[in-house]
Amino acid sequence: MRDEQPNVARMWDYHLGGDRAGNADRRLADAVTAVCPELPLAARANRAFLGRVVRHLHGLGVRQFLDLGAGLPTDRNTHELVCGSRVVYVDIDPLAVLHNRIGVVGNPHATVVHADLRDPELVLRHRDVRHYIDFDRPVAVLALAVYHLVPDVEEPAAGVAAIYDHVPPGSYLALSHGSADDAPERAARVTDLYAGAGIPLRPRSRAEITTLFDRFTPVGPGLVAVDRWQPSASPGGAVTAGWYGGLGRKTG
Numbered sequence: 001m002r003d004e005q006p007n008v009a010r011m012w013d014y015h016l017g018g019d020r021a022g023n024a025d026r027r028l029a030d031a032v033t034a035v036c037p038e039l040p041l042a043a044r045a046n047r048a049f050l051g052r053v054v055r056h057l058h059g060l061g062v063r064q065f066l067d068l069g070a071g072l073p074t075d076r077n078t079h080e081l082v083c084g085s086r087v088v089y090v091d092i093d094p095l096a097v098l099h100n101r102i103g104v105v106g107n108p109h110a111t112v113v114h115a116d117l118r119d120p121e122l123v124l125r126h127r128d129v130r131h132y133i134d135f136d137r138p139v140a141v142l143a144l145a146v147y148h149l150v151p152d153v154e155e156p157a158a159g160v161a162a163i164y165d166h167v168p169p170g171s172y173l174a175l176s177h178g179s180a181d182d183a184p185e186r187a188a189r190v191t192d193l194y195a196g197a198g199i200p201l202r203p204r205s206r207a208e209i210t211t212l213f214d215r216f217t218p219v220g221p222g223l224v225a226v227d228r229w230q231p232s233a234s235p236g237g238a239v240t241a242g243w244y245g246g247l248g249r250k251t252g
C-alpha cells in the first residue's frame with residue numbers, strides 16, 4: 001500500500017530530508033522536483049517561516065496553537081518551539097497523526113486530532129480541541145502549506161471565516177500557500193503530476209490568498225514570499241517566489 005499511492009505528508013517529509021517516504025512518494029516527489037528544482041528549499045523555507053511566526057506569536061504572549069495540516073513531525077515542531085504552550089496538531093493523514101501522537105507522548109500540553117480541515121466546525125468543536133484550547137483566550141491558528149491541497153474555490157474562504165468567527169479578538173491566523181503567479185506553466189505541470197496520482201492541488205494567486213486574510217488585520221510585512229516574512233537574516237535570492245506566507249490578527 002505504502003508504495004502504491006503517493007501521499008502528500010510523506011512527500012513533504014521527503015522534500016524536507018526525512019526518511020518516511022515510500023517508492024511511490026519519492027517517484028512523484030522527484031518528478032515534481034524535476035519541474036520545480038527549488039521545491040525542497042522552499043519546503044525548508046516554509047518550515048523556517050513556521051518557526052519565526054510561532055516564536056513571534058509566543059513573544060506576543062500567545063500560549064495556544066492550533067496547527068492545521070500539521071504534517072509528519074520534523075525537527076522543531078510547534079510544541080518544541082513554544083514549550084509549555086497548548087498545542088493541538090490536526091491532520092487528515094493517519095500516518096501524520098500517528099507520528100505526531102508518538103512525538104507528544106508524555107507532554108500534557110500537546111495533543112493530536114485526526115480530522116479534515118474542510119469541516120472547520122467539526123475541528124473547532126472537536127472534544128480534544130476544546131479540551132486543550134480555551135476559546136475565551138487568544139489562540140493562533142496555523143495553516144501552513146495546506147490550503148493549496150483544498151481545490152474547492154469556496155472551502156478555504158469558508159474555513160478561515162469559521163476560524164475567525166470562532167476565535168476571540170487577539171487571536172491570529174498564520175497561513176502559507178503555494179502560488180502559480182511566478183511560473184504558471186510549471187505550476188500547471190505540477191498540478192497535472194499531482195492529479196495523475198489522484199492528489200488535488202490548487203495553487204492560488206497572491207490576490208486569492210490575500211482574500212483569505214480579509215477580516216484579519218495584517219501583522220508584519222503582510223503577505224510576502226515566506227522567506228521575506230521577518231527574516232532573521234537577509235534572505236538573498238527568491239527561492240520561495242511561489243510560496244506566500246502571512247500573519248493576521250483578529251482585532252474586533
Ligand SMILES: C[S@@+](CC[C@H](N)C(=O)[O-])C[C@H]1O[C@@H](n2cnc3c(N)ncnc32)[C@H](O)[C@@H]1O
Nearest residue numbers: 009012069070071091092093116117144145146
Ligand atoms: C505539505 S504538508 C504541510 C505540513 C506542515 N503544515 C508544514 O508546513 O510543514 C500538508 C499536510 O496537510 C495535510 N492535509 C491535507 N489536506 C488536509 C485536510 N483536508 N485536512 C487536514 N489536513 C490535511 C496533509 O496530510 C499533510 O500532512
